[in-house]
Amino acid sequence: MDIDVVKDYYGKTLRSSDDLKTMACCTPGDMPARVKALLANIHDEVLTKYYGCGLVVPDLLEGRRVLDLGCGAGRDVYALSQLVGPNGEVVGVDMTPEQLETARAHVDWHMDKFGYDRPNVSFLDGLIEKLDALGLEPESFDVIVSNCVINLSIDKPAVLKGVFDLLKSGGEFYFADVYADRRLDEAARMDPVVYGECLGGALYWGDFLELAKAAGFGDPRLVTSRPLEITDPDVEEKIGAARFYSATYRLFKIDDLEPACEDYGQIVVYMGGAADAPHSFTLDSHHVIEKGRAFPVCGNTWRMLKESRLAPHFKFLGDFSTHFGVFPGCGTNFPFASDRDGATKECC
Numbered sequence: 001m002d003i004d005v006v007k008d009y010y011g012k013t014l015r016s017s018d019d020l021k022t023m024a025c026c027t028p029g030d031m032p033a034r035v036k037a038l039l040a041n042i043h044d045e046v047l048t049k050y051y052g053c054g055l056v057v058p059d060l061l062e063g064r065r066v067l068d069l070g071c072g073a074g075r076d077v078y079a080l081s082q083l084v085g086p087n088g089e090v091v092g093v094d095m096t097p098e099q100l101e102t103a104r105a106h107v108d109w110h111m112d113k114f115g116y117d118r119p120n121v122s123f124l125d126g127l128i129e130k131l132d133a134l135g136l137e138p139e140s141f142d143v144i145v146s147n148c149v150i151n152l153s154i155d156k157p158a159v160l161k162g163v164f165d166l167l168k169s170g171g172e173f174y175f176a177d178v179y180a181d182r183r184l185d186e187a188a189r190m191d192p193v194v195y196g197e198c199l200g201g202a203l204y205w206g207d208f209l210e211l212a213k214a215a216g217f218g219d220p221r222l223v224t225s226r227p228l229e230i231t232d233p234d235v236e237e238k239i240g241a242a243r244f245y246s247a248t249y250r251l252f253k254i255d256d257l258e259p260a261c262e263d264y265g266q267i268v269v270y271m272g273g274a275a276d277a278p279h280s281f282t283l284d285s286h287h288v289i290e291k292g293r294a295f296p297v298c299g300n301t302w303r304m305l306k307e308s309r310l311a312p313h314f315k316f317l318g319d320f321s322t323h324f325g326v327f328p329g330c331g332t333n334f335p336f337a338s339d340r341d342g343a344t345k346e347c348c
């Protein structure tokens with residue numbers, strides 16, 4: 001797919017989220033109260049040009065440095081700006097001038113609204129496949145987010161490599177995107193509308209997991225997922241029997257995570273302190289960790305909590321000295337699996 005086709009779709013064809021032909025976008029009515037409160041402080045023009053497919057608001061961001069890949073008109077940047085606070089920073093990158101123009105036009109309005117003396121956001125014009133051309137310091141971001149963009153990339157391995165290079169050790173890529181339940185045929189992949197609607201470039205989820213691992217993200221964790229409804233008959237005709245899911249994954253940059261979940265008899269206890277998780281902390285769809293309660297974990301989960309910004313909120317019991325075999329029911333999973341086993345569904 002020619003990248004200019006995508007640029008035109010988001011810069012010229014679409015005027016607002018009402019022009020989309022799928023139900024990929026979240027509707028505020030179904031969102032958690034904390035996200036609604038953030039969005040209530042965002043300018044209407046920015047909200048109108050939101051084309052994301054999930055929520056990218058991980059916990060514990062205060063004072064952190066965050067990058068948003070394909071930030072569009074800036075809705076998520078301005079939501080995250082409130083979460084990182086005046087001492088944190090959010091950088092958005094996008095390639096479509098019209099989207100960046102909207103994002104930049106409202107910086108002062110948002111800083112006034114949030115009560116910040118100086119902007120904690122900036123918007124860069126660039127390609128997410130060429131993050132190293134943006135002058136960003138390697139290993140300088142705590143968290144990288146993205147909302148419905150990676151599927152549009154024509155070089156997904158380059159994006160994942162750039163993300164890996166920009167993350168600090170223990171940092172994470174927390175992103176929502178569209179996945180297919182199969183590899184799509186050429187006609188679906190090359191159709192400009194199917195592609196622009198975030199379907200044609202969607203990865204078969206098995207291929208995504210392999211790409212993520214090849215880029216150094218050892219144990220991708222599914223946070224939420226939901227099936228997408230295709231509302232346009234022409235698009236439906238072109239995609240045939242393929243089914244699509246919006247899914248949010250988190251990929252931690254932690255060296256040498258094990259290929260499977262292994263049991264070393266380790267336990268964590270959530271101590272509380274994450275503002276949005278007073279009673280339980282959700283790491284992913286398999287790990288909702290109740291405050292104050294001993295929670296057995298595999299070695300990879302133990303390391304994700306212990307070697308990331310999440311560590312101060314947990315107690316860690318155990319070590320890696322004794323191996324007790326495989327840790328059942330944990331680790332990497334596919335969107336369709338969460339539909340079947342009743343794991344966390346996306347709230348939008």
Ligand SMILES: C[S@@+](CC[C@H](N)C(=O)[O-])C[C@H]1O[C@@H](n2cnc3c(N)ncnc32)[C@H](O)[C@@H]1O
Nearest residue numbers: 010050051052070071072094095096127128147
């Ligand atoms: C589906 S929209 C999502 C925008 C935004 N994340 C949101 O939630 O509203 C996709 C955005 O990614 C941008 N984009 C797509 N491919 C890109 C690339 N290779 N490099 C930079 N930006 C890209 C588009 O310009 C568009 O703004």
